[in-house]
Amino acid sequence: MLLKGVQKKIRIGLDLHNLSTVPDKVVRTGIQQVVFYLLEAQHWFRTNSSSSQVEIVPLPMLPWSEAPDTIFSDIHTAHVNNSSLVLQDTAAELDILPKILWRSEELNDEPLWTEDNYYSAVRDLDWLIITGLCEFRHVAEILRRINPKVRFAVLVYDLIPFLRPELTDGGVPWWFHQAYLPSIRHFADLIFTISRNTALDTLQIIENTIKSKIPIFATQLPDEIPELMDVNAPWNEWGQAGIKQKRYFVCLGTIEPRKNLILAIRGFVRYLDIFPEISRDFKLVIVGKKGWNREDEALTKEIQKHSNYFYFTGYLPKSKVEQILIHAQALLMPSRYEGYGMPLTLAREFGIPVITCVNSSLPEASRLNATFVPVDSVDSMALALGQSALIEKNLSVDNKLLDNLKVKTRQEWRNLLRNWIDILVSYQHSSLPE
Helix, strand or coil: CHHHHCCCCEEEEEECCECCCCCCCCCCCHHHHHHHHHHHHHHHHHHHCCCCCEEEEEECCCCCCCCCCCCCCCCCCCCCECCHHHHHHHHHHHCCCHHHHCCCCCCCCCCCCCHHHHHHHHCCCCEEEECCCCCCHHHHHHHHHHCCCCEEEEEECCCHHHHCHHHCCCCHHHHHHHHHHHHHHHHCCEEEECCHHHHHHHHHHHHHHCCCCCCEEECCCCCCCCCCCCCCCCCCCHHHHCCCCCCEEEEECCECHHHCHHHHHHHHHHHHHHCCCCCCCCEEEEECCECCCCHHHHHHHHCHHHHHHEEEEECCCHHHHHHHHHCCCEEEECCCCCCCCHHHHHHHHHCCCEEECCCCCHHHHHCCCCEECCCCCHHHHHHHHHHHHCCCCCCCCCHHHHHHHHHHHHHHHHHHHHHHHHHHHHHHCCCCCC
């Protein structure tokens, strides 16, 4: 490790403000799940690291203010869901007292952070890692006034609003251009990405928009950490929904255009038509909340004649998602673009076959251990489903292996954070591009 050569303590702030998609309960999609894993990893590092040269400062908020003296006239509200309830429930999930998890004596029975104690915590930082998909110009501007030496590292998830704006919500491309990218342009000293593919996308985009020599590190995400306590735990709604174990396919993710659920649904309907004997008691289970662009309305029209073969669960907690996934015949993820594709990693670890497409980071996340179909080929999807249905699937994970998997994957997230720290330490006493 590079820490051995460090003479002066380096303080690294870790922005962990986005732990839920809503402020009144813990609801996590991919980005929030990454933040949660980093929260656990930094607690382990602070508790178990033998190094005294690096101090990690966990930050459960990203301040928002009107900032009347800012040089930026178009500041937009940050995506901040760090309510007391979310912070309490997150600490309870990790079985860590909030004041210990967030290293703040002010977090006793009711966690509460203010702008004042945020800037008090960050005023002596050497680095601040921005992990959320957020505008941070106002925070960076104020922090640079307080602490001119501070440097910023930004975790980039994906850049689909630049690459495929038609697949995103109406205001997202505008927000990326007017808020997110200027935040990076003005203040980022270093960029981490969640996959090699996103690193390549970032290189392509920054040539004309950001400092061309800014260091970019492709730090591929580890797999998801399972939550299941028992791989044989039943999903109680199976009987009510008429779903049989190993006789259904599953799609995971928000119902929105980039997920390309139209292909999954049309392919499944085609599969029902051309393989009536094989498909007789199969269903397609779609797990995820509704998205945008009337995608749910389009999907509804597609399944009208075969509605008995489909089951929409809506959003489910991760443990229930795993219960559904682990007994599925295959996971379908025919996305048109993914920054990484974490459900693929969980399916792969559980030994669940995957049917996906060749684009963005999907081959990377699946490690090529998948059946690949063209992104618009209904017949190819139907044939892949027919082939998968004929395979006798044996559950490859028992409870002991599940426990070992949790330990291994948790350590991989800790190693990811340690790798980031090594990179930041290596740049601390060097000159970054102007």
